[in-house]
Amino acid sequence: MATPVKVYGPPLSTAVSRVLVCLLEKDVPFQLVPVSMAKMEHKKPDYIKMQPFGQVPAFQDDDITLFESRAICRYIAEKYPNKGTMSLFGTNPLVKASMDQWLEAESQSFIPPSSVLAFQIVFAPRMKLKQDEALIKQNEAKLVKVLDVYENRLGSSQYLAGDEFTLADLSHLPNTQFLVEKTNRAELFTSRKNVSRWWSEISTRPAWKKVVEMQNA
Amino acid sequence: MVVKVYGPAYASPKRVLLCLVEKEIEFETVPVDLLAGENLTPDFLKLQPFGSLPVIQDGDYTLFESRAIIRYYAEKYKSQGTDLLGKTIEDQGLVNQWLEVEAHNYHPPLNNLVLHIMFNGHFGIVRNEQVIKESEEKLGKVLDVYEDRLSKSKYLAGDFFSLADLSHLPFTNYLVGPVGKGYMIKERKHVSAWWDDISTRPSWLKVLEICK
Numbered sequence: 001m002a003t004p005v006k007v008y009g010p011p012l013s014t015a016v017s018r019v020l021v022c023l024l025e026k027d028v029p030f031q032l033v034p035v036s037m038a039k040m041e042h043k044k045p046d047y048i049k050m051q052p053f054g055q056v057p058a059f060q061d062d063d064i065t066l067f068e069s070r071a072i073c074r075y076i077a078e079k080y081p082n083k084g085t086m087s088l089f090g091t092n093p094l095v096k097a098s099m100d101q102w103l104e105a106e107s108q109s110f111i112p113p114s115s116v117l118a119f120q121i122v123f124a125p126r127m128k129l130k131q132d133e134a135l136i137k138q139n140e141a142k143l144v145k146v147l148d149v150y151e152n153r154l155g156s157s158q159y160l161a162g163d164e165f166t167l168a169d170l171s172h173l174p175n176t177q178f179l180v181e182k183t184n185r186a187e188l189f190t191s192r193k194n195v196s197r198w199w200s201e202i203s204t205r206p207a208w209k210k211v212v213e214m215q216n217a
Numbered sequence: 218m219v220v221k222v223y224g225p226a227y228a229s230p231k232r233v234l235l236c237l238v239e240k241e242i243e244f245e246t247v248p249v250d251l252l253a254g255e256n257l258t259p260d261f262l263k264l265q266p267f268g269s270l271p272v273i274q275d276g277d278y279t280l281f282e283s284r285a286i287i288r289y290y291a292e293k294y295k296s297q298g299t300d301l302l303g304k305t306i307e308d309q310g311l312v313n314q315w316l317e318v319e320a321h322n323y324h325p326p327l328n329n330l331v332l333h334i335m336f337n338g339h340f341g342i343v344r345n346e347q348v349i350k351e352s353e354e355k356l357g358k359v360l361d362v363y364e365d366r367l368s369k370s371k372y373l374a375g376d377f378f379s380l381a382d383l384s385h386l387p388f389t390n391y392l393v394g395p396v397g398k399g400y401m402i403k404e405r406k407h408v409s410a411w412w413d414d415i416s417t418r419p420s421w422l423k424v425l426e427i428c429k
Contacts, residue, residue, distance in 0.1 A: 052362045068317035075310040097289040104282030149266045
């Protein structure tokens with residue numbers, strides 16, 4: 001039996017949790033190796049050897065060391081095509097292209113404003129940093145525009161890429177979880193009928209619920 | 218019926234054009250004037266709901282996001298033209314890794330430099346020297362990682378030119394050109410050699426010619 005794959009990083013990190021939920025969806029056994037960012041372990045030489053940008057997560061299996069959460073998810077989906085949720089990577093080339101399109105939209109349009117909001121609203125107070133109200137306002141306005149596009153898309157499509165749950169939907173789980181559960185901005189999502197329906201469906205999947213447990217542990 | 222690529226004058230669509238040339242796929246270009254707001258018309262938003270470039274039409278099929286488009290064509294035509302994906306699952310893993318690095322680490326600071334230096338006064342951008350300074354510092358740190366990587370590997374993902382290298386061409390072309398910070402590339406021996414190699418590929422020279 002092959003050794004379990006290793007994921008390095010704290011489960012609370014959005015990028016780390018993206019990889020964890022993918023592994024759980026695909027039924028791929030893994031070992032989570034803690035990395036304390038408070039102790040700057042992600043900037044130490046041993047870690048930098050795996051991830052030269054000093055970011056989390058890093059990933060290892062018998063054949064490779066990889067970084068970048070979405071690249072790791074793709075690798076897992078390609079290496080284990082017949083395990084777990086098989087629709088994750090798209091069941092045909094056109095669905096896969098649609099998945100890629102919405103995964104890129106997530107990276108380019110959803111992540112920047114949602115990350116700023118999550119940081120400013122959830123993390124800045126915890127780190128005793130002053131919140132930047134102008135930045136919050138600006139990024140909320142950007143996120144609203146993106147969610148309007150999603151609202152429209154999800155009115156004619158069950159999931160972002162099509163009829164089935166794919167990596168494109170999965171990738172949204174970490175940041176949305178923060179915004180819906182840990183801030184008072186949940187209504188950005190819950191006030192939009194189709195987005196709200198989609199969020200209920202994807203966030204109650206057993207794999208994601210397990211990751212949330214790991215985050216709260 | 219040939220693939221239509223919207224917005225050839227701009228950088229992101231050039232990722233697509235370059236991929237299509239490498240894969241020997243015929244295409245047409247459709248101009249879109251961002252400064253005149255042609256990306257915000259209802260007709261355009263039907264194609265690309267975020268109002269960004271590029272978008273492609275291949276018969277009835279529409280696809281947006283340049284990195285999604287290049288993945289689609291690189292896979293669909295895997296056995297034709299240059300193999301941009303890598304032969305093994307592990308090679309493909311590395312291509313995807315460095316393509317993500319380009320999207321998340323390289324592109325954002327470089328895009329800030331492009332917007333503030335080249336597009337000052339447009340799209341609501343007001344040139345901000347602090348943003349320029351911080352973006353140059355961030356980009357420099359990323360290039361230091363590239364310098365180390367390219368001292369051990371001819372191209373980013375390995376010994377083969379891939380989507381990961383390709384994705385860097387259009388905006389790096391701005392960096393060494395109108396942005397005026399070519400020294401960031403030239404001062405780094407291995408990055409410089411890599412840039413000299415990829416920027417003189419006949420396919421890239423062809424894209425620049427088409428888009429003149």
